[in-house]
Amino acid sequence: MAMIKRMVMACACTVALTVASTTAMAQSTWNGSVSGTTVDSTTYGYWTNAGNWSGATFSNQPSFLPVVDGQGYPVMMNDEFWISSSVGNAKMGSLTLSSGTIQHFDGSTAGIYKVGRIGASGSGTFTQTGGVFYYNKGELRIGENVGADASSNGLYTISGGTFSTVGAVTGTTGGNVVLNRNQASANFQQAELRISGNAAVTLGQPVTVSQALRFGGGNGAANSAILSIIGSQASVSVWGLEMANAATSTPRNGLIQFSFDQNGPSLINLTGTIVGSAGVAANLTQGYMDIDYTGTQLTLGQTFNLMTASTGTIAMNNSLFGLLTSDTADWQLQLTNGATTLQAVYVPEPSAAMLLSLGAGAGVFVIGKLNRARNAWASRSQA
Numbered sequence: 001m002a003m004i005k006r007m008v009m010a011c012a013c014t015v016a017l018t019v020a021s022t023t024a025m026a027q028s029t030w031n032g033s034v035s036g037t038t039v040d041s042t043t044y045g046y047w048t049n050a051g052n053w054s055g056a057t058f059s060n061q062p063s064f065l066p067v068v069d070g071q072g073y074p075v076m077m078n079d080e081f082w083i084s085s086s087v088g089n090a091k092m093g094s095l096t097l098s099s100g101t102i103q104h105f106d107g108s109t110a111g112i113y114k115v116g117r118i119g120a121s122g123s124g125t126f127t128q129t130g131g132v133f134y135y136n137k138g139e140l141r142i143g144e145n146v147g148a149d150a151s152s153n154g155l156y157t158i159s160g161g162t163f164s165t166v167g168a169v170t171g172t173t174g175g176n177v178v179l180n181r182n183q184a185s186a187n188f189q190q191a192e193l194r195i196s197g198n199a200a201v202t203l204g205q206p207v208t209v210s211q212a213l214r215f216g217g218g219n220g221a222a223n224s225a226i227l228s229i230i231g232s233q234a235s236v237s238v239w240g241l242e243m244a245n246a247a248t249s250t251p252r253n254g255l256i257q258f259s260f261d262q263n264g265p266s267l268i269n270l271t272g273t274i275v276g277s278a279g280v281a282a283n284l285t286q287g288y289m290d291i292d293y294t295g296t297q298l299t300l301g302q303t304f305n306l307m308t309a310s311t312g313t314i315a316m317n318n319s320l321f322g323l324l325t326s327d328t329a330d331w332q333l334q335l336t337n338g339a340t341t342l343q344a345v346y347v348p349e350p351s352a353a354m355l356l357s358l359g360a361g362a363g364v365f366v367i368g369k370l371n372r373a374r375n376a377w378a379s380r381s382q383a
């Protein structure tokens with residue numbers, strides 16, 4: 001069976017939400033002493049108010065711990081969300097959220113949204129183990145080269161708490177996520193959204209683009225866009241997902257990686273459709289899928305649901321989208337329920353040891369039987 005091959009990216013993990021960098025950045029703690037605004041009966045403190053920090057000012061790249069007397073403190077993020085080791089461009093070097101609430105509302109005028117970046121022109125990591133992060137305006141880019149800037153390596157890893165692009169503030173609009181935007185082949189660039197544990201991720205209906213989640217190029221190696229879903233306990237909802245070419249010079253393919261045991265994977269729930277796509281909830285035109293199974297022995301033909309669409313259908317190009325080569329000996333993909341459910345089917349090829357133990361005649365029979373089974377599943381996946 002396939003072993004776990006998950007790409008391990010740079011991670012600056014701490015016990016609370018902090019800001020750090022590979023370069024020297026001052027650090028401070030949020031004290032929430034200055035109230036900023038009350039919205040929907042919740043009082044927020046502004047991120048950019050220096051009076052809410054102890055030990056340093058916001059302009060000196062402070063650490064962020066939104067907890068006062070053990071209670072999570074609501075923070076209005078009224079600034080550009082840019083995490084990178086590049087001090088010249090970044091607002092912070094890394095970020096770890098364990099409690100409290102960040103309501104991103106970037107301070108721009110109505111209808112204008114500042115772009116958020118994790119790992120742009122340098123490495124950046126956002127680690128969330130709890131709390132709530134609302135990114136309800138504009139586009140959040142994980143991994144991005146800005147012009148001729150340095151190589152990028154972005155990771156947003158969430159193992160607990162809530163991440164939502166549909167803000168909690170009444171009247172806010174829907175954001176979206178892009179993995180590995182503006183890929184520059186001359187520079188190393190990688191982006192990963194890694195979902196595990198009991199995290200709750202909701203990528204709701206976006207306002208300014210057609211889909212809630214888009215992928216850049218890659219296949220899991222360098223210069224890749226990766227969505228990793230680990231375990232069976234996470235909640236994942238995506239309004240519309242696209243792995244397709246927008247233009248010949250800007251490939252969007254990337255990799256979706258599921259790592260799970262006999263309890264199955266956390267399901268990607270597709271809750272809407274891509275604007276202008278004639279009812280398509282997930283457009284799997286070009287890209288790869290990786291199945292990392294770590295559980296007990298499976299039986300022939302056992303299936304696991306990977307995606308399901310409550311509105312619309314899943315479109316999959318069987319020529320340009322499929323499993324990594326390392327998975328094809330054990331797994332096949334198929335669409336069922338009127339192309340609203342994508343499944344992984346366990347259909348292993350016989351091993352050399354099995355054939356030797358059975359003998360030549362029995363081995364031929366086993367090969368024929370398994371090949372017929374694999375062909376049957378392949379035919380179903382084409383339906």
